[in-house]
Amino acid sequence: MSVSVAVTGATGQMGRAVLDAASAREDVDVAFAVNRDSDGEEVVAGVPVEPTREFDQLLADHNPDVVVDFTGPASSQNYVAVAAEAGVASVVGTTGFDDEGEAALRELAEYAPVLKASNFGRGVQALLSAVEAAVADLPGYDVEVTETHHNRKRDAPSGTANAILDRIEDAREDDASERVHGREGEAPREEGEIGVHARRAGSVTGEHEVLLAGNHEEVRLTHRAEDRGVFAEGALDAAVWLAGRDPGWYDFADVVTGSDTQ
Incomplete structure (x- = not known):
């Protein structure tokens, strides 16, 4: 039915x-x-x-x-x-x-x-789970979230980026976190920051990347919607x-x- x-x-x-x-x-x-x-x-x-x-x-x-x-x-x-x-x-x-x-x-x-x-996107649900696990497993690593969408999208950061940020903050538990949207001028990274970057260009359907960096290594988790x-x-x-x-x-x-x- x-x-x-x-x-x-x-x-x-x-x-x-x-x-x-x-x-x-x-x-x-x-x-x-x-x-x-x-x-x-x-x-x-x-x-x-x-x-x-x-x-x-x-x-x-x-x-x-x-x-x-x-x-x-x-x-x-x-x-x-x-x-x-x-x-x-x-x-x-x-x-x-x-x-x-x-x-x-x-x-x-x-x-x-x-x-x-x-x-x-079902893949985004997998990304959210993977992000939460990675942040929990890598305490102290710097975290940056970048999202890219078409040039007509109105809200920024995207709803998906905000959902990712919520998961990151949940995984950090008691650690203080501050969302920093872009950087300009003299802006050294502070402890607990989560960098957030929104890009708008062309006809991009949607792309989200989470970068975790520390201990001389990087982990990148990415979801890209093609349609x-x-x-x-x-x-x-x-x-x-x-x-x-x-x-x-x-x-x-x-x-x-x-x-x-x-």
Whole structure:
């Protein structure tokens, strides 16, 4: 039995990728798609794109199992709020939320399941685990995180880079850490620093590298996404996994590991 999904931001790069991926899957059906600037005449991957203002009514008419959202923090929060009120689950790949926005999503998860991830690449989950283990095994080593994305990406550092930084800080346990974003002028490295560098260029889909250096050696851990379809497939995997679950806050790691915990 297939899972019915609604796709927001349907004419954006990720929205298109999600619709393209869904068209090739037997376990997913697209109930409807919306976009803020749509005039109701555009079609993506065989799916008519409706204007966002009709989202509430489309949700009531089609009753999808899951909303898949890759838009912006403000619009994402609105979509999830409407979906939660209707008891519909949401998979959120939007990044750039501040603490208040993230807290608002977590509150909405009390009414319907919400799965939010900064990256839906399965390889990134492996990278996060490897980074945490390497930092724990190499205490005192200098750590630098570099991420590169296309020149239209708005938030920096990327959501994935922030997730990596969180893992590094968790692995350091009681050690004081300070995130230092780039360097300029006289800026010698201080103990406990984590260097953070965001690059924006061309059409790079996404690359993240963690450098650990010390004891006259280097360890480099890298993930490179070669196509947005990787993230689209992961988001749809998450939608299939999330459908029918109890209200709560979920993570993509739950999907990758097959966990049933919240």
